[in-house]
Amino acid sequence: MKLTRALPLATLAAAVAAACQAQAQTEITVATVNNNDMVIMQSLTEEFETQHPDIELDWVVLEENVLRQRLTTDVATGGGQFDVMTIGTYEVPIWAERGWLTPLDDLPADYAVDDLLQSVRDGLSHDDTLHALPFYGESSMMYYRQDLFDEAGIEMPEQPSWEEVRDWAGQLHDPDNEVAGICLRGKPGWGENMAFVSTLVNTFGGRWFDEAWNPELESPAWQEAIGFYVELLGDYGPPGASSNGFNENLALFSRGNCAMWVDATSAAGKLYDPDESDVADRLGFAPAPVAETPKGSHWLWSWALAIPASSEKQEAAETFITWATSREYVELVGETEGWTSVPPGTRESTYANENYQQAAPFADFVLEAIRDADPTDSTLEPTPYVGVQFVGIPEFQSIGTQVGQTIASALTGDVSVEQALQTAQRATERTMQRAGYLD
Structure with a gap:
C-alpha cells in the first residue's frame, strides 16, 4: 500500500487561505x-x-x-x-x-x-x-516659449490681453520651422473646444443665456469672440487645428511646435518634466488672457x-x-x-x-488660479446658471456638443462665423423650449 505524506499544517493553512482569497x-x-x-x-x-x-x-x-x-x-x-x-x-x-x-x-x-x-x-x-x-x-493658464519671446524681444506682462496675444502670434508664427504662433482647442465637444471657447466668450463680455434663459449666441460678444478665435487659429494656428483637443495640443507644445498655448493648468507638470517635454527648460507661464473683462477668463x-x-x-x-x-x-x-x-x-x-x-515653479500660481475662478460670477452680465466653462444644467451636454460642432465648422471654413452662430442659436432655442425653459 502506498502512503501519501500529509502536508505540514502551515502549508495547508496557506493553501486554504489562498483559495479563500481567490474566491473572495x-x-x-x-x-x-x-x-x-x-x-x-x-x-x-x-x-x-x-x-x-x-x-x-x-x-x-x-x-x-x-x-x-x-x-x-x-x-x-x-x-x-x-x-x-x-x-x-x-x-x-x-x-x-x-x-x-x-x-x-x-x-x-x-x-x-x-x-x-x-x-x-x-x-x-x-x-x-x-x-x-x-x-x-x-483652472486654465497660458504657456509660452520663453526662448522665442526673448529672441523676438517680447516681454510678458503680468496680465496678457487677447489683442497682445494676436500680435505675438503673428511675430512668432514660423510654419517653415513647424512652429505655430498659437495652439488652441479646436476638436468639437462641450468639454473640448467649448471649454476654451466659453472662457473666451466670457472675457469678451458674452454669456450663454440671459436671466430669462434666452440663448445669446448671436450677440455682438459671441460674434466678436468667435470671429477672433477663427481668425487667430486660421492665421497662426497649426495645421488641422479643428482636430486638436487637450491631448493633441499638449503633444504639440511639448515637442516645441507651439509658441503659445492656452489650456488647462494640469498640463504644467508634464511640460516641466524634462523626460516628457522638449521645452521644459524654456517654458514660461502667465494667466489666461483677457479681453473686455477678466470675469470668466479661466475655468474651474x-x-x-x-x-x-x-x-x-x-x-x-x-x-x-x-x-x-x-x-x-x-x-x-x-x-x-x-x-x-x-x-x-x-x-x-x-x-x-x-x-x-x-x-513645480508653477505651484502657487496654479493654486491661486483655482481659488480665483468663481462659477457663481463668471460673466460680465448676470446669468441664471452656475459654471465658468459650462452651464450647470442637464441640457448643456447636448447643447455644448452641438454648438461645438458648429464652431468647428466655422474653424474649417465650411460655414461663416455668422452662419455657425445662427445655426447654434436656433438649435439651442429649440432645446431650451423642449426642456421647458422658454415659452
Whole structure:
C-alpha cells in the first residue's frame, strides 16, 4: 500500500487561505479618460492590488468625448457596467440630484476631507455631501516659449490681453520651422473646444443665456469672440487645428511646435518634466488672457472618481477611490514618478509639500488660479446658471456638443462665423423650449 505524506499544517493553512482569497477577490471596473494623470494611476495598479489583495482592477480607458457618452448612457439607464466613473464638476451635482451617484458621507478619518481644496469640494457636492472624490483639479493658464519671446524681444506682462496675444502670434508664427504662433482647442465637444471657447466668450463680455434663459449666441460678444478665435487659429494656428483637443495640443507644445498655448493648468507638470517635454527648460507661464473683462477668463474643473448607484461592488469601489485620491497616493506618485507628476489642484497638503514646491515653479500660481475662478460670477452680465466653462444644467451636454460642432465648422471654413452662430442659436432655442425653459 502506498502512503501519501500529509502536508505540514502551515502549508495547508496557506493553501486554504489562498483559495479563500481567490474566491473572495472582487473585480471592479474603472472607467477613466486617457489623460496623463490617469495613465499614471493605471500604471500603479500593482501597487494598489498589493495593498488590497482582495480587489482586482479592470480598466476601461477612453478618449474624453467617448468616455462622457459611454458613462452618461450607462448611469442614466442604470446599466451597472462600471463600478468607478471618472466624471467632473459638471456631471456630479446633476447626477447626484437624480440619485445616480453614491453619496460619500462616511469616509474614513484618515482620508482627511478637510485637506481638499474648498472650491473643488463644493463643485463635487450636492446638498453639502460629496458625491465624488477629486483626482485632480485645474483652472486654465497660458504657456509660452520663453526662448522665442526673448529672441523676438517680447516681454510678458503680468496680465496678457487677447489683442497682445494676436500680435505675438503673428511675430512668432514660423510654419517653415513647424512652429505655430498659437495652439488652441479646436476638436468639437462641450468639454473640448467649448471649454476654451466659453472662457473666451466670457472675457469678451458674452454669456450663454440671459436671466430669462434666452440663448445669446448671436450677440455682438459671441460674434466678436468667435470671429477672433477663427481668425487667430486660421492665421497662426497649426495645421488641422479643428482636430486638436487637450491631448493633441499638449503633444504639440511639448515637442516645441507651439509658441503659445492656452489650456488647462494640469498640463504644467508634464511640460516641466524634462523626460516628457522638449521645452521644459524654456517654458514660461502667465494667466489666461483677457479681453473686455477678466470675469470668466479661466475655468474651474476637477476630474473626479465617483461610484454609480448601480454598482454592486460599492465597498471595494470606495476602497479604490479613497486610495487614488489620498495624500498617500500623492506621496506615492511623487516618489515613483517625480513630483511634477503628482495630481494637482486637490489638496492643501500638496501645495504645502516642500518637494512639490521645489519641483513645480508653477505651484502657487496654479493654486491661486483655482481659488480665483468663481462659477457663481463668471460673466460680465448676470446669468441664471452656475459654471465658468459650462452651464450647470442637464441640457448643456447636448447643447455644448452641438454648438461645438458648429464652431468647428466655422474653424474649417465650411460655414461663416455668422452662419455657425445662427445655426447654434436656433438649435439651442429649440432645446431650451423642449426642456421647458422658454415659452
